[in-house]
Amino acid sequence: MEETIAHRRQRRRRRQPVWPYIAVACLLILLIIGIAAAIVQGALGLELTLKGPETMTLEFGKHFEDPGVEASFGWKNLQSEVQIENGIEPDRLGTFTVTYTIQYRGKTASATRTVQVVDTTPPTIVLMYQENSLTLPGHVYQEEGFVAEDNFDGDITDRVQRVVENGTVLYKVTDSSGNTADASRPIRYGDNTAPDLKLLGDETITIFAGAPFTDPGYTAVDDADGDVGAKVTVSGDFDRSTPGTYTLHYTVTDSSGNTAEATRTIIVKESNQPPIVEPEGKVIYLTFDDGPSKYTPELLAVLAKYNVKATFFVVGTAATGYLDDIVAGGHSIGIHSCSHEYSEIYASDAAFLNDISAMRQKIREYTGVDTTLMRFPGGSSNKVSIKYCEGIMTRLTGKVTELGYQYFDWNVSSGDAGEVKTADEVYQNVINGVQKHKVSIVLQHDIYKYSVDAVERIIQWGLANGYTFLPLDPSSPNAHHSINN
Numbered sequence: 001m002e003e004t005i006a007h008r009r010q011r012r013r014r015r016q017p018v019w020p021y022i023a024v025a026c027l028l029i030l031l032i033i034g035i036a037a038a039i040v041q042g043a044l045g046l047e048l049t050l051k052g053p054e055t056m057t058l059e060f061g062k063h064f065e066d067p068g069v070e071a072s073f074g075w076k077n078l079q080s081e082v083q084i085e086n087g088i089e090p091d092r093l094g095t096f097t098v099t100y101t102i103q104y105r106g107k108t109a110s111a112t113r114t115v116q117v118v119d120t121t122p123p124t125i126v127l128m129y130q131e132n133s134l135t136l137p138g139h140v141y142q143e144e145g146f147v148a149e150d151n152f153d154g155d156i157t158d159r160v161q162r163v164v165e166n167g168t169v170l171y172k173v174t175d176s177s178g179n180t181a182d183a184s185r186p187i188r189y190g191d192n193t194a195p196d197l198k199l200l201g202d203e204t205i206t207i208f209a210g211a212p213f214t215d216p217g218y219t220a221v222d223d224a225d226g227d228v229g230a231k232v233t234v235s236g237d238f239d240r241s242t243p244g245t246y247t248l249h250y251t252v253t254d255s256s257g258n259t260a261e262a263t264r265t266i267i268v269k270e271s272n273q274p275p276i277v278e279p280e281g282k283v284i285y286l287t288f289d290d291g292p293s294k295y296t297p298e299l300l301a302v303l304a305k306y307n308v309k310a311t312f313f314v315v316g317t318a319a320t321g322y323l324d325d326i327v328a329g330g331h332s333i334g335i336h337s338c339s340h341e342y343s344e345i346y347a348s349d350a351a352f353l354n355d356i357s358a359m360r361q362k363i364r365e366y367t368g369v370d371t372t373l374m375r376f377p378g379g380s381s382n383k384v385s386i387k388y389c390e391g392i393m394t395r396l397t398g399k400v401t402e403l404g405y406q407y408f409d410w411n412v413s414s415g416d417a418g419e420v421k422t423a424d425e426v427y428q429n430v431i432n433g434v435q436k437h438k439v440s441i442v443l444q445h446d447i448y449k450y451s452v453d454a455v456e457r458i459i460q461w462g463l464a465n466g467y468t469f470l471p472l473d474p475s476s477p478n479a480h481h482s483i484n485n
């Protein structure tokens with residue numbers, strides 16, 4: 001029994017607490033786990049990997065959407081610690097690098113991505129259009145304007161190449177990256193502009209009834225057709241012998257149907273001229289210019305022999321001593337010119353009017369006759385005056401009429417002031433000419449002997465053929481020429 005108790009005591013002594021051992025064990029395990037984890041994490045290391053491709057292409061001007069990286073140390077996510085260095089230059093094309101770096105616990109990891117910035121966007125061409133802009137048929141197209149812009153190069157309008165082909169304008173431009181743009185426009189052909197119709201001379205012209213009227217004319221130029229003066233039509237009831245106010249209408253239409261119009265007012269005043277009296281029968285008015293001369297007495301004798309009265313348009317530089325004889329012979333005397341110098345008398349309207357006024361005065365002094373009969377040197381149709389004063393004949397014919405003169409031209413020329421140098425030829429020209437008219441005004445010059453020598457035969461032929469020879473008077477037919485200046 002005692003032994004048993006002793007054993008029990010012994011057993012009780014051996015039964016000491018075990019928890020301290022457990023705690024220590026647990027601590028050890030934790031330590032081991034911790035060390036193991038640290039070893040594992042250290043073994044896994046600092047990780048940095050690219051998301052997305054290593055090399056990327058970026059269109060110039062577009063924002064770079066970075067796919068980013070994954071960063072970790074073991075199982076620790078370090079993405080927010082990554083530093084990004086973006087080497088992309090915003091205004092250049094080329095290859096750039098984006099660098100990602102992370103530093104953790106004294107370790108560094110990095111990665112790079114290559115970004116190629118390219119320009120694949122073509123330029124744009126913008127065409128300008130002018131309102132109502134038409135190209136005249138057959139004319140070169142006038143550019144209405146264009147602008148070329150590129151996303152990288154900017155304004156490249158000056159690089160645009162332009163070709164006109166089959167009525168179309170083709171535009172082409174290439175940017176510095178080789179991207180091309182095209183544009184085209186059809187050329188709109190047409191003409192919507194009427195010709196430029198301009199009246200020459202005054203818009204309102206006043207003439208005396210019965211006085212000659214020569215339209216000062218017009219010019220008509222069309223932008224497409226050029227000179228269309230020949231297409232101008234003139235209309236309007238105009239009677240130069242009846243006083244009143246008349247309107248002349250000028251119209252011209254170009255080949256595209258555009259019409260221009262103009263009007264001119266003609267006021268016909270009551271005439272200050274005696275009415276023209278047509279003589280009866282076949283009549284010849286012999287007229288002699290540029291004299292008198294030393295041949296004039298001989299001529300006067302022939303005229304007297306046949307009792308034929310003629311007309312002398314005299315000049316101030318001639319043998320004025322015979323002026324009186326002309327009047328004494330019963331002939332008509334008229335003003336030709338005082339100086340008969342074309343360059344002087346046709347220099348201006350005033351110069352001419354002064355010249356004939358001086359001659360009128362001279363005739364009055366020598367003969368006592370105040371004549372209003374006159375003949376323009378060279379005739380009213382002369383073109384030589386153009387050299388000295390444009391349009392002067394148009395004005396002078398009106399002015400002398402207004403001043404009460406009666407100017408006479410001729411409808412039969414003897415040719416004695418030209419090629420003709422013999423009395424035979426003068427005779428032939430005159431008798432050939434007078435046979436074409438019921439009333440003839442014959443031009444001769446009594447300063448040429450051969451012309452004077454032809455007169456007797458002309459008179460003989462005329463009388464034998466039923467003609468009457470008359471001197472001109474203010475009521476005589478005037479054989480006005482058409483005016484050329």
Ligand code: ZN
Nearest residue numbers: 289290377378
């Ligand atoms: Zn003359």
